[in-house]
Amino acid sequence: xxxxxxxxxxxxxxxxxxxxxxxxxxxxxxxxxxxxxxxxxxxxxxxxxxxxxxxxxxxxxxxxxxxxxxxxxxxxxxxxxxxxxxxxxxxxxxxxxxxxxxxxxxxxxxxxxxxxxxxxxxxxxxxxxxxxxxxxxxxxxxxxxxxxxxxxxxxxxxxxxxxxxxxxxxxxxxxxxxxxxxxxxxxxxxxxxxxxxxxxxxxxxxxxxxxxxxxxxxxxxxxxxxxxxxxxxxxxxxxxxxxxxxxxxxxxxxxxxxxxxxxxxxxxxxxxxxxxxxxxxxxxxxxxxxxxxxxxxxxxxxxxxxxxxxxxxxxxxxxxxxxxxxxxxxxxxxxxxxxxxxxxxxxxxxxxxxxxxxxxxxxxxxxxxxxxxxxxxxxxx
Amino acid sequence: xxxxxxxxxxxxxxxxxxxxxxxxxxxxxxxxxxxxxxxxxxxxxxxxxxxxxxxxxxxxxxxxxxxxxxxxxxxxxxxxxxxxxxxxxxxxxxxxxxxxxxxxxxxxxxxxxxxxxxxxxxxxxxxxxxxxxxxxxxxxxxxxxxxxxxxxxxxxxxxxxxxxxxxxxxxxxxxxxxxxxxxxxxxxxxxxxxxxxxxxxxxxxxxxxxxxxxxxxxxxxxxxxxxxxxxxxxxxxxxxxxxxxxxxxxxxxxxxxxxxxxxxxxxxxxxxxxxxxxxxxxxxxxxxxxxxxxxxxxxxxxxxxxx
Ligand SMILES: Nc1ncnc2c1ncn2[C@@H]1O[C@H](COP(=O)(O)OP(=O)(O)OP(=O)(O)O)[C@@H](O)[C@H]1O
Ligand SMILES: [Mg+2]
Numbered sequence: 001x002x003x004x005x006x007x008x009x010x011x012x013x014x015x016x017x018x019x020x021x022x023x024x025x026x027x028x029x030x031x032x033x034x035x036x037x038x039x040x041x042x043x044x045x046x047x048x049x050x051x052x053x054x055x056x057x058x059x060x061x062x063x064x065x066x067x068x069x070x071x072x073x074x075x076x077x078x079x080x081x082x083x084x085x086x087x088x089x090x091x092x093x094x095x096x097x098x099x100x101x102x103x104x105x106x107x108x109x110x111x112x113x114x115x116x117x118x119x120x121x122x123x124x125x126x127x128x129x130x131x132x133x134x135x136x137x138x139x140x141x142x143x144x145x146x147x148x149x150x151x152x153x154x155x156x157x158x159x160x161x162x163x164x165x166x167x168x169x170x171x172x173x174x175x176x177x178x179x180x181x182x183x184x185x186x187x188x189x190x191x192x193x194x195x196x197x198x199x200x201x202x203x204x205x206x207x208x209x210x211x212x213x214x215x216x217x218x219x220x221x222x223x224x225x226x227x228x229x230x231x232x233x234x235x236x237x238x239x240x241x242x243x244x245x246x247x248x249x250x251x252x253x254x255x256x257x258x259x260x261x262x263x264x265x266x267x268x269x270x271x272x273x274x275x276x277x278x279x280x281x282x283x284x285x286x287x288x289x290x291x292x293x294x295x296x297x298x299x300x301x302x303x304x305x306x307x308x309x310x311x312x313x314x315x316x317x318x319x320x321x322x323x324x325x326x327x328x329x330x331x332x333x334x335x336x337x338x339x340x341x342x343x344x345x346x347x348x349x350x351x352x353x354x355x356x357x358x359x360x361x362x363x364x365x366x367x368x369x370x371x372x373x374x375x376x377x378x379x380x381x
Numbered sequence: 382x383x384x385x386x387x388x389x390x391x392x393x394x395x396x397x398x399x400x401x402x403x404x405x406x407x408x409x410x411x412x413x414x415x416x417x418x419x420x421x422x423x424x425x426x427x428x429x430x431x432x433x434x435x436x437x438x439x440x441x442x443x444x445x446x447x448x449x450x451x452x453x454x455x456x457x458x459x460x461x462x463x464x465x466x467x468x469x470x471x472x473x474x475x476x477x478x479x480x481x482x483x484x485x486x487x488x489x490x491x492x493x494x495x496x497x498x499x500x501x502x503x504x505x506x507x508x509x510x511x512x513x514x515x516x517x518x519x520x521x522x523x524x525x526x527x528x529x530x531x532x533x534x535x536x537x538x539x540x541x542x543x544x545x546x547x548x549x550x551x552x553x554x555x556x557x558x559x560x561x562x563x564x565x566x567x568x569x570x571x572x573x574x575x576x577x578x579x580x581x582x583x584x585x586x587x588x589x590x591x592x593x594x595x596x597x598x599x600x601x602x603x604x605x606x607x608x609x610x611x612x613x614x615x616x617x618x619x620x621x622x623x624x625x626x627x628x629x630x631x632x633x634x635x636x637x638x639x640x641x642x643x644x645x646x647x648x649x650x651x652x653x654x655x656x657x658x659x660x661x662x663x664x665x666x667x668x669x670x671x672x673x674x675x676x677x678x679x680x681x682x683x684x685x686x687x688x
Contacts, residue, residue, distance in 0.1 A: 052581050073587030085582035089600035102587035162586075 009058035035213035036223035078163035086147040093143040170202035244364035260288035273302030289358035292333035301351030424657035428465040472655035482640035496559040505568035526562035553627035571605035637663040
């Protein structure tokens with residue numbers, strides 16, 4: 001099925017290469033998140049998709065049509081900006097009407113004074129559409145106000161409304177929630193997901209917050225330094241990262257990394273304890289990645305250290321375990337009942353579930369164990 | 382009984398040397414600035430004799446006096462008795478075509494301002510928000526232009542206008558001022574504070590670059606525009622130097638400040654009363670406009686921008 005395709009997109013600003021041969025197929029109707037640390041080029045990629053920026057090389061296709069040189073308004077995409085970018089001198093209703101007035105009325109019908117007279121029916125129709133969208137977003141009582149008289153959350157909805165009225169092929173959103181307070185952000189996360197399900201339109205969502213990416217998307221693309229490192233459903237990215245960078249970026253608290261080794265026979269060890277399985281391939285030092293929730297208290301376990309910090313979040317407990325020779329503490333996530341009896345300042349051992357261990361070679365690439373690992377349903381773009 | 386509430390509820394006036402000095406200095410400054418206005422208003426209300434003999438205080442006695450010009454024409458003295466205020470202002474409007482001068486002033490300052498905005502706003506938009514080769518160099522030229530005093534280039538401009546046969550026309554009064562580097566600079570600084578996202582949103586909505594300039598940038602820049610309007614209108618309404626150079630023949634093209642010259646050096650000495658009355662008429666529109674626009678003007682100067 002046709003959707004949006006980005007082919008070999010490269011972009012430079014001066015001498016810095018911001019995007020390197022980006023290749024993504026966005027399926028129609030999916031919620032795709034572009035996630036990555038600040039400055040990795042997410043906004044630039046979204047702006048190229050919108051037509052606000054021209055790529056140096058590569059092409060953009062929408063529904064099979066090449067649109068690389070097409071003006072933003074003619075791509076029929078709508079964008080929601082981080083700063084909302086509402087016209088400060090227009091009322092909410094006028095803000096939401098603007099895209100429709102510009103698209104549906106001829107130049108003559110947009111004339112001041114005379115225009116409204118000769119395009120009465122069309123304008124009534126547009127006002128009707130605006131009202132309808134405003135009602136779905138529950139902002140109809142705000143229509144006469146100016147953006148300056150709205151709260152951040154209300155502005156956010158108006159910006160969303162302005163995008164929705166034109167019924168675009170896809171919504172592009174650049175960190176739309178980052179100016180909201182924490183509680184409202186969680187609420188809007190759910191609301192955006194529901195909106196996506198209801199509209200069934202493609203959403204391309206940019207964020208640097210991996211939680212947003214994990215909770216909202218159908219698929220997420222992890223970007224770093226202008227490259228897409230991995231693209232796939234959030235669950236796959238979390239459980240089965242391709243590289244060390246992806247594993248480190250996704251997940252909160254972050255993944256624990258410990259030094260390990262592949263012996264000449266292929267046996268894998270972590271902190272000189274055997275993990276109990278072998279990997280083919282060259283021997284040498286490796287990094288062992290352990291998610292905090294995959295460690296269990298076990299007196300005979302291979303990871304042993306002193307509890308230096310305890311965070312009780314109510315539903316779960318995070319332990320920080322200092323291990324000799326390691327700079328960073330190992331973080332363990334436990335249910336409260338598992339954590340009973342684990343006191344600050346005491347030594348404890350934890351065991352590892354061998355099936356969950358992620359092993360990364362010296363170059364940061366993931367080393368997979370043939371059959372022991374579930375075969376990922378990977379999207380190779 | 383708590384004396385903190387007692388002392389805070391009744392205002393306490395305490396002598397403070399620093400405060401007093403501050404106010405004395407400020408009052409002295411205000412007096413120096415206001416004195417010419419005081420003299421102007423006072424002279425506009427007094428009879429020639431009172432002005433010459435420096436009597437009558439601020440308002441003058443307002444006693445009718447004999448208009449010598451009228452009696453010289455052979456009229457009986459009783460028919461030539463006039464009230465000083467009425468005399469000064471009728472003289473101002475009859476001896477010189479002051480209304481015509483005011484109209485000229487409106488035409489010239491209005492055209493200058495409109496053309497300046499039409500040039501400066503798109504230029505400022507390009508300098509603030511578009512990326513093009515040589516942008517910094519162009520902005521450097523704008524800053525350089527700010528440094529050049531008009532008097533330095535008055536002669537070459539006069540020569541060029543004369544060669545084109547444009548002296549003694551509205552064009553001569555307007556054309557040299559149509560490109561205001563100050564306007565470009567001021568608007569550019571303001572546009573820098575407008576978020577890029579707003580422009581991108583307008584592009585997504587389907588606006589052309591010119592629509593963006595006039596329908597998005599200009600409305601958000603009203604305070605800056607108003608500040609510029611006051612600078613521009615005041616400067617050109619009050620300009621004496623340039624009209625004096627290019628308007629040499631017809632009085633029909635005189636602007637208000639040139640009109641003031643009509644009252645200087647008559648046979649019977651300087652006619653201060655009518656002269657000050659015309660000066661009052663000339664400055665009043667500006668003062669009224671400033672008072673109306675005062676609040677937004679100050680907003681524009683401080684370039685409060687937008688959040
Ligand atoms: N107009 C520009 N001129 C020069 N460099 C730019 C320009 N726009 C972006 N860049 C650079 O391109 C890189 C990527 O920018 P981009 O805005 O795409 O990052 P981002 O991933 O969206 O970051 P953030 O999460 O902070 O928004 C940055 O290093 C930035 O400095
Ligand atoms: Mg960004």
